[in-house]
Amino acid sequence: MNLDTSPRLSVRGLAKHFTLHLRGGARLQVLEDTSLDIGAGECVALVGASGRGKSTLMKCLFGSYGADAGALRFESSAGPVDLATASPQRMIELRRRDIAYVSQFLRAVPRVPALDVVAQRLVDAEPVPAADDLDDAGHEERLEAARDAARALLARLNLPPALWDLPPATFSGGEQQRVNIARGFVQASRLLLLDEPTASLDAANRRVVVELIHEAKARGAAVVGIFHDEEVRDAVADRCVELG
Numbered sequence: 001m002n003l004d005t006s007p008r009l010s011v012r013g014l015a016k017h018f019t020l021h022l023r024g025g026a027r028l029q030v031l032e033d034t035s036l037d038i039g040a041g042e043c044v045a046l047v048g049a050s051g052r053g054k055s056t057l058m059k060c061l062f063g064s065y066g067a068d069a070g071a072l073r074f075e076s077s078a079g080p081v082d083l084a085t086a087s088p089q090r091m092i093e094l095r096r097r098d099i100a101y102v103s104q105f106l107r108a109v110p111r112v113p114a115l116d117v118v119a120q121r122l123v124d125a126e127p128v129p130a131a132d133d134l135d136d137a138g139h140e141e142r143l144e145a146a147r148d149a150a151r152a153l154l155a156r157l158n159l160p161p162a163l164w165d166l167p168p169a170t171f172s173g174g175e176q177q178r179v180n181i182a183r184g185f186v187q188a189s190r191l192l193l194l195d196e197p198t199a200s201l202d203a204a205n206r207r208v209v210v211e212l213i214h215e216a217k218a219r220g221a222a223v224v225g226i227f228h229d230e231e232v233r234d235a236v237a238d239r240c241v242e243l244g
């Protein structure tokens with residue numbers, strides 16, 4: 001029996017402001033005393049009017065924005081950590097293994113084929129073996145196994161195989177978004193941050209994403225999402241948390 005009832009993610013008293021230097025240093029308070037808990041296997045949808053700080057909260061959780069105040073307690077695979085005070089090095093580790101962020105926009109290293117954009121995420125998430133334990137053949141084997149997983153996911157997301165070996169820079173918005181989704185879901189992250197993951201997708205691919213979110217929840221991922229598509233939100237969210 002699992003007796004661990006502590007939430008996977010616990011946000012307490014989060015505050016975040018921006019200083020607008022081009023507006024004479026005006027202060028924009030975006031989040032103030034924001035608190036929420038998310039359990040393993042739960043999906044919480046952030047809702048609220050445009051500009052209320054939904055994306056800002058996600059970026060604070062991913063460590064892209066620092067918090068002014070508050071605690072972001074996360075049960076990582078290596079134990080509890082406060083994402084508000086974690087070192088940059090720790091954040092890099094957490095992003096590699098425990099936290100995935102899927103935004104509307106794909107940011108990928110130029111010239112890397114779509115297949116490897118996805119597969120590399122899986123390779124990076126594995127513990128790095130000691131140099132002596134892994135020869136070139138071992139590296140190649142790990143990468144090939146990761147590519148198999150990437151192929152399966154890209155096929156599920158209906159990305160034409162002709163595109164798999166091409167860099168995604170010239171892909172359409174919906175194609176890029178599907179590469180992004182595959183990269184976010186290929187590895188079993190403990191926390192999934194989804195910022196409009198279906199914004200550019202057609203109905204068939206939206207259904208695939210809904211299935212992927214259900215599968216992630218079933219294996220115990222905590223999911224925080226912004227879903228402007230109400231049908232998707234209703235299909236995946238256990239609760240909505242209103243900001244602002």
Ligand SMILES: Nc1ncnc2c1ncn2[C@@H]1O[C@H](COP(=O)(O)OP(=O)(O)OP(=O)(O)O)[C@@H](O)[C@H]1O
Binds near residue numbers: 018019030050056
């Ligand atoms: N880096 C930044 N510098 C200055 N202001 C910012 C920055 N990021 C966000 N903001 C401001 O913070 C506010 C909240 O933005 P955020 O993107 O979090 O809102 P949102 O609730 O996600 O909105 P939407 O639903 O329109 O995407 C906005 O007024 C925005 O202009």
